[in-house]
Amino acid sequence: MFRCTEKSQSGLCPALLRVLWTLRFFTAISFLLLFNHAALAEDTSDTGNPDLIHKNWEDTDSAKLLSWSQVNVPKDKKTLRLQLGPEFQVVRRGEFLIASDLDSKRFDYLINGVFACCREIMGREFFKRKPTKVVTVYIFKDRNSYTNGLKKNFGMDPISPYGHYGHKKRYIVVNYSTGPGTLVHEMTHALMAEDFPVAPIWISEGMASLYEQCRVENDSIRGEQNWRLPELKKTIAQNGHTPLPELFASNTKVFRMMRESLNYAQSRYFCLYLEEQGLLRKLYARFRDTAKTDPTGVKAIEYVCGKDITTVEREWREWVLKQKWVKPK
Numbered sequence: 001m002f003r004c005t006e007k008s009q010s011g012l013c014p015a016l017l018r019v020l021w022t023l024r025f026f027t028a029i030s031f032l033l034l035f036n037h038a039a040l041a042e043d044t045s046d047t048g049n050p051d052l053i054h055k056n057w058e059d060t061d062s063a064k065l066l067s068w069s070q071v072n073v074p075k076d077k078k079t080l081r082l083q084l085g086p087e088f089q090v091v092r093r094g095e096f097l098i099a100s101d102l103d104s105k106r107f108d109y110l111i112n113g114v115f116a117c118c119r120e121i122m123g124r125e126f127f128k129r130k131p132t133k134v135v136t137v138y139i140f141k142d143r144n145s146y147t148n149g150l151k152k153n154f155g156m157d158p159i160s161p162y163g164h165y166g167h168k169k170r171y172i173v174v175n176y177s178t179g180p181g182t183l184v185h186e187m188t189h190a191l192m193a194e195d196f197p198v199a200p201i202w203i204s205e206g207m208a209s210l211y212e213q214c215r216v217e218n219d220s221i222r223g224e225q226n227w228r229l230p231e232l233k234k235t236i237a238q239n240g241h242t243p244l245p246e247l248f249a250s251n252t253k254v255f256r257m258m259r260e261s262l263n264y265a266q267s268r269y270f271c272l273y274l275e276e277q278g279l280l281r282k283l284y285a286r287f288r289d290t291a292k293t294d295p296t297g298v299k300a301i302e303y304v305c306g307k308d309i310t311t312v313e314r315e316w317r318e319w320v321l322k323q324k325w326v327k328p329k
C-alpha cells in the first residue's frame with residue numbers, strides 16, 4: 001500500500017490530489033484489482049469527434065497541446081529503443097507498443113497483470129473494434145523520469161503530472177508514481193477512440209475515470225468508489241451541479257474550462273450509477289451505435305433506463321447522496 005502525495009502542477013484543487021493508491025490481487029475464483037489514479041485535471045486526451053475536439057483545442061489554448069500533437073512517436077520496437085536508450089524495456093502486446101524503465105518485476109506485473117487483464121475485459125465487455133494502428137505507451141517509473149523523459153525525447157514539459165493520451169499520434173504517457181490506475185485511465189481512452197470515435201467527452205472521461213479505480217471480479221470489470229465523490233455529494237446537496245443534459249451536451253472546451261473537476265466527478269458517478277444498475281454496457285453499445293442521431297447520449301440513456309432524463313437525473317442524484325467513500329489512511 002502506498003501513499004501518493006503528488007501535487008497538481010496545474011494549480012487546480014491540489015488538496016484533492018492527495019490520494020491513496022493501492023493494488024491488490026486475490027487469486028481466488030474472484031479476484032480483485034484496486035487501483036487509484038491520482039489525477040484531477042489529469043489528461044488532455046483527444047478522443048471524441050476529431051474535428052470538434054481539435055477545433056476546441058485551438059480555441060481553448062494551447063500552444064502546449066498543439067505542440068504535443070506534433071511529437072515524434074516511434075511505432076516499432078527498434079526505433080523506440082533507439083529513442084529511449086538501454087534503461088527502457090520495450091515489449092509489444094497486440095496493438096500496444098510499450099516501453100518502461102520500471103524494474104522487471106514491476107513491469108511484468110503491470111503489463112502481464114493489470115494491463116493484460118483490463119485490456120482483455122474491456123475489449124470483451126465494451127470495445128468491439130480494436131485499435132488498428134500501433135499505440136505507443138511510455139511508462140515512466142517516477143516523476144523525475146517522467147519529466148526528464150518528456151523533455152529529452154519530445155522537448156516538452158508534461159501537460160499534467162499524471163499522464164495523457166494523444167489520439168492524433170496514438171500514444172500514452174504515464175507517470176507511474178501516480179499509480180497504475182493512470183495507465184488504465186489512459187488505455188480506456190485509446191481503446192474507446194477506435195471503437196467510438198465520436199464519443200463526447202462526458203462518456204470518454206466518465207468511463208476512463210470510472211476504471212481508474214476498479215475491481216476485476218468474476219471476469220468482469222467494475223468501478224469503485226473514489227476520491228471524486230465528496231466534491232460531487234457536496235455540490236449536489238447544494239443543488240449546484242450541472243444538469244445532466246447540459247453536461248452531456250458540453251464540448252471539450254466547456255468541459256475542461258468550466259468546473260472541470262466537477263464535470264469529471266459527475267461523468268464518473270453517472271457511469272458508476274449505470275454500472276450498478278446493470279446498464280452501463282447496454283448504454284455504451286446503444287450510444288455508440290446511435291450517436292449519429294443522438295450525439296449527447298440522452299436518447300440512449302432514456303432508452304436503456306426506460307425513463308425520461310428528468311427522472312433519471314432525480315434518481316441518480318438521490319443515489320449519489322447515499323454513496324460513501326472512506327478516505328484511505
Ligand SMILES: [Zn+2]
Nearest residue numbers: 043045205208
Ligand atoms: Zn482522461
